[in-house]
Amino acid sequence: MSTSNITFSEAEALDFHSRGRPGKIEIVATKPMATQRDLALAYSPGVAVPVLAIAEDPGKAYDFTAKGNLVAVISNGTAILGLGNLGALASKPVMEGKAVLFKRFADVDAIDLELDTEDVDAFVNAVALMEPSFGGINLEDIAAPDCFIIEQRLKERMNIPVFHDDQHGTAIITAAGLINACLLTGRELRDIRVVVNGAGAAAIACTELIKALGVRGDHVIMCDRKGTIRKDRTDLDQFKSAHAVDTDAQNLHEALVGADVFLGLSAAGALKPEMMMKMAPSPIIFAMANPDPEISPPDAKAARPDAIVATGRSDYPNQVNNVLGFPFIFRGALDVRASAINDAMKIAAANALAELAREPVPEEVAIAYGGAEQHFGPEYIIPAPFDPRLIEVIPAAVAQAAMDSGVARKPIADMDAYRSQLRARLNPTASVLSLAFQAAQSNPKRVLFAEGEEPNVLRAAIAFKEGGYGTPVLVGREKVRDMLAELGVDPAGYEVLNSRNSPLVGRAVDYIYAKHQRNGMLRREIERMVNQDRNTFTAAMLALGEGDAMITGTTRPFSQSLAQVRTVIDEEQGTTPFGITIIAGKRRTLLIADTAVNERPTEQQLAAMAIRSAAFARRMGQEPRVAFISYTTFGNPPGRHIAELRDAVKLLDTLATDFEYEGEMGPDLALDYEAQRKYYPFSRLTGPANILIMPGLQSANISSKLLRALGGENMLGPYLMGMALPVQIAPMTASSSDLVTLAVLASGLADTAVRPRPA
Template sequence: CDTKGVIYRGRKAGMNQWKSAHAVDTDARTLAEAMKGADVFLGVSVKGAVTAEMVESMAENPVIFAMANPDPEITPEEARAVRPDAIVATGRSDYPNQVNNVLGFPYLFRGALDIHARAINDEMKIACAKALAELAREDVPDEVAMAYDRKLVFGPEYIIPTPFDPRLIYRIPPAVARAGMETGAARRPIVDLEAYTQSLRARMDPTASMLQALHARARITKARMIFAEGDDPRVIRAAVAYTRAGFGEAVVIGREEEVHEILAREGLGDARDEIEIVNARNTAYLGDYKDYLYRRLQRKGYDQEDVHRLAAHDRHVFGALMLAHGHGDGLVTGATRKSSHVLTRLNHVFDASPKSGAVGVMAILKGGRMILVADALVHEWPDEEDLADIAERAAGVARKLGLEPRVAFVSFSNFGYPVSERAEKMHVAPEVLDRRGVDFEYEGEMTVDVALNPAVMAQYPFCRLSGPANILVVPARHSASITVKMMTELGGATVIGPILSGVERPIQLCSTTSTVSDILNMAVMAACKVG
């Protein structure tokens, strides 16, 4: 339609070669007549061109793209007043489903420029549109939802990604580039599209390349990961993301009906068959689990009824028992309870106490670097022997993550000055490692800037570290907590942990404030420790 009505075959008024190409055989002569029974309206005209009566006459679940600028042909509230089943998109940012050029042009051009395209052809444009459509159907990261202060799930209120979705930069250009190469538009084809995708991601987030390295290790491991808290939507979404990313099988502990209800509510109803749901009622191993737990706890004041309650009703204990019996390769838990509570429960199944050598290691990713901080979970106030143990455990974690350990025992003093009773143990801990003859670099005590800044470290030419430390052993658990939370809140760092080391199986403890991305990262970290 144009200002004169329907563009039909045989029309003379206002026609030209471009309009003639779109002329159709129809008896409709006005926009109102054309809208009757229509499935889709696409408008780029003027405000008010579409009336409520026109929308009311459309087919079931009508799709209305009212793109007139600055005001649409009909507003979403006007359309839904007569057709609650309508799916409405506009160009306005104050309405859901904003169709914005910024979703296409920058990323279309990025892909075209990176292959030195001769032209931007229709296939490249279609690839861009399809990539947007696929992205809209995927689970939306919490970070994006928080920016818009609403839950974003594919449906009538969310049919297209938001302009500030950080995934656009590494999803759209590769699709455009691939289409350009397949159609012969590329003068400089990209040999490795996966590497290209990761390079785009790293431009926006320097930690992305480090996370991708961990992801690559996890995909090789293919670990069967146990997610203990199946009543939490974040955990279930992370479990689905884990299996969809190709990291391995996801096992969720929970009641089937509740997990299925959450999946449906989160827009992931199609993922029911992608995760395995396990609980005390449907497992064939509950008897084995209880026998095992009773043998561990019978001389610690627990009777058989206590053990039954723990094994059958405590998800953390049940998940740990699954792990202990080889029914999973790793365990992710702690998103719904405080770490101290969860650690106590895990201690029923595994030896996860200071005496047994357990250590909590936090991984801080910032500016393309990974720094491990320990102990963040188990030792309240470690002595020099404990600190040496912590350093050895953290070094083991570093090697599992592909890092060559360089340990710094950090304090407020440098190499004995100023003298302080509280800094003394940090000064002595390296001597303990000297006696043990460990096979990694270590030094201390020193301030954090000496440990991490090469220019400051150069002021101490006797320092035994060959480069900036990648493991910081701190004086006490509260020091680790303060450091990590300050880096998260003020430094914008990505924090993963605590990684529970010194326990025979890979276990990751989330925090109660963890996002879906945080929980997924914890699962990936656990997978990297398998094997």
């Protein structure tokens, strides 16, 4: 149930999956493999030692192999998303995607396995035989009723967690929302009357879980295509008959009379407004059909303004999204080496989610909703998918329930320490970037794309628009429209500004002339610049309010683009423009400055960079620790060009700063906190540095690019800081995806920008 309002072209989806290395996952060694000794330890003869240890004690497999953090995502492709039975091979992109979500949200390694069989016995045997390889099994996209049989038989045969997410993931998130909806409307679970529309895997799982939570069995009426599931029906299989009740209601319309809750896992439009009129006061509506709900929230609210409504969509409040559940549930189960995921663990996850939604909402989550304050209430009964607290709260609750219910084979002695370990697994950069994209959807802006005739830029503009992040404004000649058509979109849906004939040219010239007429620039010179240079014209459009942010850089060097932009747009008062590059590694995120502008910054500029970089780090959810980097550490060895770094530290000492800083020091020391404590106990840093202020442009730029090229790190930026208006200059090598990210980040600063007036 993770359908969202994001749209994209088929070409973009295919390009995403095929670009570079095909697919979405790879396997990376976690131990060094550089020397002959490394290989001898990794394989023969060194590998014999853990082999013998595991043969003597099978539990040692969790200590000496990846088993304890490895989940198999398995399908036969008989019920792929909402697409039906398309076969095992066609399900592979979905299963790879599931593996990516496991890693992204809970640092669980997952491998997709597609089994080419619809024979239940063959499927069960194949999976059961793989038990030695994995710490858990996530079943996915298997049609009912086979999914029930497969899961039950695997649970009976295997001694590791087996979890069919299509059933239980939806059920857990739904149960969390139901707990909170009942709390808001003054209901007790044991008293509510529920109508479940749909009798597939998810519907039956939801029904079973809410009953386990306390909803009375005779208070739940389930409906399928033939009507209500009654005890007098003779066409029910064992899974439906388990939920048959005595009722006079023959259909959904009759069943809903007086009902408190509607759980829809059926088809679009199944719930009509007139049906809601017969429900109890303050009805609770879970319309979770995929991709379109049984009733849209606006229609539901129009019929019953007192209703609480949840769907599977991200463009409405209260999204029932499975990603809130399965990564974190497996995380907790794996960490205690659980032999199963039982009802107690599922109930614990549902309660933990419900409780989290009642807590004050973090600022970064509020930003993702357009800055609107989010708080527990009818439109916030389920936590947001990118709430950074999920990684700490849900696995801990699941692990505790596993221990309490006796299925944990490695109990956790110190839960506080475990929570700290969980927090460390989350890369804050990935979380904040995800929130930035959600914020853009909630508060879309007009972004000016200065190089509108470049195919890469056009693809980025299309993705920006179809992703719902804002309105792209393309600067270029009329051929831009033909290029848009060639890329498969309607040119009429895009605004194009031509600097040669736009009626805005005169305003642009007036603005720049007023700014520079006393600096020796002639009006005809400015006219030529506006007509011929897209950066000059686009920057003027930004200054005049025709857009909220600006993206450029793919057709010329960074320095040249910046010089053209600075002709029109001033620096932010009290600072200097500089570039921050984000290096998002597996276990840590580094900010490196200045990677773009100042060749030999002064001590004042270095101090200003540190202050702005620290503020930027806080926006990304990090507690800033700044290190001024040099080839020398506190004067050893002595050398030249370190005075500016030392003076920058002294300057910060005189200011009221709210972050840690230290230097000058080598990068190896800056990132090794234990070495700092051992050799330089006077260091003011309380952990490894996460902001590296480099002594010059060359070292900063070279270092960041080497990290990406040699370490395979994900490099974002450089992100331009210090301009009065939101401008981002992309590297010439930027992909369309990079451009979209920069556009989203730039638009996020639009509300705080103060537009200067010409002198």
